[in-house]
Amino acid sequence: MKQLKHRDLSVLRFLLRFCLVTLVSSLTAFYAKKKLFGRKKKYPPGPWGLPVVGILPFLDAGNPASKVLELSKTYGPVFGGYLGGLYTVFLNDYDIIMEAFGRKNDVMSDRPQILPFIHYSRGQGVAGSFYHNNWKENRKFVMTSLNKFGVGKPVGHIADILETEIDYFLRDIDRRGKEHDIGGMVMMFSGNVMLQFMLGIRFDYSDTETQSYLDKLAELFALADPANPCVLFDFLRHLPYTSNRRFIGYCDEIMSEFTEVQLQKKLDALQMNRNSGLVDYYVSKFGDKETGELSPAHSKNLQHLVNDLLAAGTDTTTANTLWLLLCVIKYPEVQRNIQAEIDSVVGTARPPRLADRERLPYTEAVGCESRRYCLAGPFSVPHSATTDTDIHGYFVPKGSMVIANAWAVSRNPELFPDPEQFKPERFLTKDGKLKLDEKVLGVTFGFGRRTCAGRHLATAEMFLILTNLLYEYNLKIEGGPDSVKLVPERGLATRPHPYKIIFEPRNNSL
Ligand code: HEM
Numbered sequence: 001m002k003q004l005k006h007r008d009l010s011v012l013r014f015l016l017r018f019c020l021v022t023l024v025s026s027l028t029a030f031y032a033k034k035k036l037f038g039r040k041k042k043y044p045p046g047p048w049g050l051p052v053v054g055i056l057p058f059l060d061a062g063n064p065a066s067k068v069l070e071l072s073k074t075y076g077p078v079f080g081g082y083l084g085g086l087y088t089v090f091l092n093d094y095d096i097i098m099e100a101f102g103r104k105n106d107v108m109s110d111r112p113q114i115l116p117f118i119h120y121s122r123g124q125g126v127a128g129s130f131y132h133n134n135w136k137e138n139r140k141f142v143m144t145s146l147n148k149f150g151v152g153k154p155v156g157h158i159a160d161i162l163e164t165e166i167d168y169f170l171r172d173i174d175r176r177g178k179e180h181d182i183g184g185m186v187m188m189f190s191g192n193v194m195l196q197f198m199l200g201i202r203f204d205y206s207d208t209e210t211q212s213y214l215d216k217l218a219e220l221f222a223l224a225d226p227a228n229p230c231v232l233f234d235f236l237r238h239l240p241y242t243s244n245r246r247f248i249g250y251c252d253e254i255m256s257e258f259t260e261v262q263l264q265k266k267l268d269a270l271q272m273n274r275n276s277g278l279v280d281y282y283v284s285k286f287g288d289k290e291t292g293e294l295s296p297a298h299s300k301n302l303q304h305l306v307n308d309l310l311a312a313g314t315d316t317t318t319a320n321t322l323w324l325l326l327c328v329i330k331y332p333e334v335q336r337n338i339q340a341e342i343d344s345v346v347g348t349a350r351p352p353r354l355a356d357r358e359r360l361p362y363t364e365a366v367g368c369e370s371r372r373y374c375l376a377g378p379f380s381v382p383h384s385a386t387t388d389t390d391i392h393g394y395f396v397p398k399g400s401m402v403i404a405n406a407w408a409v410s411r412n413p414e415l416f417p418d419p420e421q422f423k424p425e426r427f428l429t430k431d432g433k434l435k436l437d438e439k440v441l442g443v444t445f446g447f448g449r450r451t452c453a454g455r456h457l458a459t460a461e462m463f464l465i466l467t468n469l470l471y472e473y474n475l476k477i478e479g480g481p482d483s484v485k486l487v488p489e490r491g492l493a494t495r496p497h498p499y500k501i502i503f504e505p506r507n508n509s510l
Contacts, residue, residue, distance in 0.1 A: 041395030044080035044089055047071065054082025056229060063488070064227035065378035065407035068092065072408065078392050080400075084232035086112060088401040089391065092408035094415060094439055094447075100391045101383060101404060101448025106131065108391075109449045110384035112401035115231040115244065116224040116492065120251045124301065125308025126453060131386050138305060141285075142453050145278045149197065152456035154355035157277075159460075161196040163353060165189055166464045170351075170472065172205040179478070179502045183322060183495070187214045190317040190461055194310050197457075198278040199266045213258045214314065216250040221315040223247050224492040226382050226403060259307045267292075279306070309454075316376065317458045319493040320444070321465055323374035323486070324367060326496050328470070329477050330484040331422060338363045339470050339506070352467035354460055360467065361434040365427035367462055368436065371444040373422050374486055376493045378407040380446050410443045469503075476502040 049055045060067035068090050072079060077093035091097045100108050110131035111117045121128025126142050129135040150156025169189050173182070185205055191214050192202040203210040223243050224231060230243040237244040266279055270292050279302065286298045294302065328335040338360075345359045346352045357364065383402045390396060411419045416426060429435045445452035452458070469475060477484060477499060488494035 042393065044078045044391075044394040044396075045075045046079040046081040047075065049082045052084070053229075054084060056083050056227065056232070059083075059227045063378070063407075064225070065375075065405055066411075068379075068403075068405050069408040069411060072405070077408075078394055080394075080396075083227070083401065084229065086114070086232055086401050087397060087399075088226075088403060089394075089396055090403050090405055091391070092405045094409045094412065094442070096392050097404040097409070097442070097447045100402060101446075101450070103448075106136075106449060107386050107389045108383050108402060109135070110386045112226075112382050112384040113234075113399070114226065114382070114401070115234060115247060116220070118234065119248045120220060120224075120311060121304065121308050124304035126305065127308050127312040127381065129308070131384075134301065138301070139450075139453060141282070142278075142305070142309065145281050146453065146457065148281065149277070151454075152460065154353070154357070158197060158457065159354050161193055162460055162464055165192050165196070165202065166351075166468050168192075168202075168205065169465070170468055173469070173472075173503060178504075179500050181498050181500045182325075183218075183318065183498055184211055184215065186318045186321045186465065187211075187218060187314060189465065190314045190321075191217075191310065193317075193457070193461055194313040195262070196277070198306050198309060199262055200277045200280075201262060201266070210258075213254055216254055217311060218315050218318070218495075220247060220250055220254075220311070221319075221493045222489065222495075226379055226401070226492070254310075255303075255307050259310060260303055263303060263306050267294075278309075312452075313454050313457065316493045317461050319376040319495045320371055320374075320458070321462050322496055322499075323376060324370040324462055324466055325469070325475060325501065326484060326486065326499060327370040327374065327422065328366065328466070329475050329501070330481050330486060332481055334366055334422075334424060335470065335475065338366060338466070339474075342467055342471055346467075346471070351471045352464070354464065356467070357460075357463055360463075361428060361432060362424065363467060364434050364463070365424040367459065367466065368427045368440055369422060369424040372410050372416065372440055374488070374496070375407055375410050375443065376488075376495070377444070377446075378405070378488075378494065379492075380404045380406045381450070381492070383450065404447050406443045406447075409439065415439050472503075472506060474504040474506060476504055478502065 047055050047058055050057065058067070058071070069092060072090065072092035077096055078089060078091055080087065080089040082088065091100060111128060117123055117128045117130065123130035123133050126135065126138045129138060150158045153159060169185065172185060188203065188205050188211060195201050230236060230247065234244065236242040237248055263279065270280065270283060282302055283292045283294065287294045328338065341360050341362045342352055346356050352360070385396050385398055385400050385402060387398050388395070396402065409415065413419055427435050427440070441455070442451070445455045486496065489497055
């Protein structure tokens with residue numbers, strides 16, 4: 001009896017094992033079959049992905065966009081695969097990117113369901129807005145506000161903000177002494193520009209509390225790389241000590257302790273003066289005509305707008321400015337050329353102003369080339385398909401993440417001959433005028449319908465920082481130009497590794 005029982009148990013164990021193995025193999029086979037042959041549509045080609053992680057491990061951690069460009073040599077300019085559980089299509093050719101993102105029907109104008117859009121912007125605002133959450137209306141409102149306050153013009157409200165802020169910035173550079181890392185200061189500069197434009201407030205460069213919120217914002221950008229696993233696996237937020245938890249914690253802190261508080265202060269003291277910034281203008285448009293009171297929906301929308309714009313306009317500008325300054329340190333002859341242009345056009349009696357921009361084409365060309373060459377947003381900002389669609393003859397299902405590989409465009413020798421060389425002259429005509437086209441703007445500021453709303457503001461900020469610093473100082477680095485490596489750290493807006501600038505007052509030769 002005992003023996004029988006023992007044999008029964010063994011049979012039972014065998015049967016259980018058999019069932020388990022059969023179940024697992026059938027599921028695997030079913031999954032693989034569904035994935036491979038269940039598709040009637042012509043999906044983009046792409047590498048075989050691994051279970052769970054998909055093609056994520058094939059994207060080189062150092063420079064995923066360059067790896068994607070390399071893969072496109074095997075699979076073609078449009079290829080796809082799973083990044084974690086999210087089907088993703090990479091576009092590696094300028095014309096194809098424009099074919100996809102430039103369509104008038106907005107099919108490609110959503111944002112994917114990934115960490116930064118779910119938890120920072122909560123799908124609201126403009127830059128991080130999901131398509132259905134008033135994206136179009138909010139974008140129109142922001143563009144109208146920027147134009148109303150004179151963005152891109154050498155005079156007006158925005159010009160006043162910028163030219164006042166650059167004076168504060170220079171005073172602080174002077175106060176900090178001969179050699180320092182200006183990453184935090186540039187973040188404060190661009191943060192102040194955004195806060196002034198929206199809320200009419202600015203913070204001192206010594207305000208450590210504000211600086212710490214901006215540092216957190218910078219860290220969010222560093223984590224929010226679409227090839228970073230934490231961005232793709234939202235369930236990790238349930239586990240302790242993950243980057244996802246840190247990300248979400250910072251999002252909550254910035255929103256509830258900083259932007260909401262500052263916005264509330266502004267609304268409490270509102271003067272109903274529609275000419276003094278974005279928030280006033282919003283209230284004058286959507287608030288009660290007498291009291292300015294906003295409906296709960298408008299109030300929430302405004303909170304998200306302020307939060308979203310602070311992020312869109314701060315770390316991006318900082319990353320690009322840090323690259324720009326590092327480029328002129330790496331190439332001292334370029335630095336000298338800019339100073340010569342400033343000296344001959346502006347003179348030595350006053351610092352450069354926005355009104356000088358048009359007459360400093362070489363300086364502008366250096367800005368364009370540094371943004372192309374160092375490319376702070378190699379994957380631009382990911383888009384998503386609002387519905388099943390096709391790109392360049394390939395089927396792209398609703399909800400797919402679609403990434404324009406700006407790096408691939410920036411390295412295309414047909415568009416930019418000798419792409420690995422730093423050549424500002426590529427953006428000048430033979431007679432020295434600035435020669436810009438949509439391709440280089442797209443590389444930096446995105447392509448098609450969701451292209452950057454703050455481009456003119458950003459380039460004005462970078463122009464002022466560069467020219468005012470080079471008017472006052474020669475910029476150097478310990479170890480000399482040859483020690484400079486233009487190698488990025490990872491992130492949605494990649495920055496150079498932190499570096500300290502030596503500020504040598506001019507009149508000393510370089
Ligand atoms: C050098 C600095 C900047 C860079 C490199 C940059 C780059 C970008 C990129 C690549 C996009 C995404 C385009 C796309 O989805 O295809 C974007 C969107 C956006 N940017 Fe900028 N940006 C910068 C500065 C600013 C500033 C100062 C503002 C302030 C107003 C701003 C506001 C926005 C907004 C509102 C969007 C969202 C557009 C939309 O989704 O419709 N950006 N930016």
